[in-house]
Amino acid sequence: MLAGRKYRLEFDSGQAAFAERLGGICRAVWNTGLEQRREYRRRGGWITYAEQCGQLAEAKKDPYCGWLADAPAQVIQQTLKDLDQACRKHGTWKVRWKSKAKWRPSFRFPTAGHLPVEPIGRKWGRVFLPKFGWARFRMSRPLGGASSPRPCPGTASTGSSVSWSTMGSPSGRNTPALDGWAWTGGWSRPP
Template identity: 60%
Template sequence: MRSVGGGVLVLSGRRYRLELTAEQAAQCGEFADVCRVVWNTGLEQRREYRRRGGWMNYVPQCAEPADANREHGWLKSAPSHVLQQTFKDLDRACREHGTFRVRWRSRARWSPSFR
C-alpha cells in the first residue's frame, strides 16, 4: 500500500502462475477454446447489430449462452462465469475501441487465456 493524494491506494489484483497436471492443462485449453469461440460469435453478433443500426451490450449477450447450451453441448464444458467474463471483456473492448476495430481471436494469433 502507498499513500496517493492524501488517500490510500489498495491493490486488489493478483496474478498467479499455476503448475497444472496434463489433465488440468487439457481442461483449461478446452475452456480457452470455448472462450475464443464465444468471443468471436459475440463480436460477429455485435457487428451485425451495428450494421442494422441497433446496439448490443453485455446484458443481453450474457443471457444467451443458457439458451445456446441446449443446442450446443460443447458450451457446457466451460463454467458459466468464464463465459460471462468473456462477454465482459468483449463489452469493454467494444466500448473502448469500437465494435469494428476489435480483432477476432484466431488460434494462431491468440495465446489461450480465460478468467
C-alpha cells in the same frame, strides 16, 4: 499500497488439457459475440452484454452447442463482459478477432475472492478452480492477501492481487499461465 504476488501453478495433464479446451471455448464465445455485435451495428442496432448473456444461456441448452456447458459459466460470461468493455472503449469495428494462430488461449475467473486457497506445506499450496478441481502451486512468498479481490498494480484488471503462472511441461513447449486468476497460455509452435 497493493503489492502483486506471483506463484507457480502446476496443472496435472488433465487440467492442462481442460485449460486448453476452455481457452478455445472462450475464443469461440468472443468471436461469435463480436460477429453478433457487428451484425447488429450493420442493421443500425445495438446488443447489450445482458442480452448476449441471455442468448448464451439458451445456446448452452442447445444440443449442438453442448460444448459450451463444459466451461464454467462465470468464465464465459466474463469473456462477454470483456468483449462488451472492448467494444465500448474502442468501437465494435476496431475490436479484433481472436485468431487461433495468433492468440494464446486465455480465460479468467472474475470472483477471485471466492476461490479457496489452502497451504499444503511450507512451500506448497493449492487453489480450487471450478471444473478444474484443486491445482497445486509453489508458495515462493507468503500468501498475504491472496484472496483479496483488489486488482494488482501493473497487471491487467484481473480482480485479484495474485498472479499465477506455470513453468515446465512434459512436452517441453511453452506452458500455460494464470495471470491474476486469469489463465493465459496455450502451446506455441516449436521454433
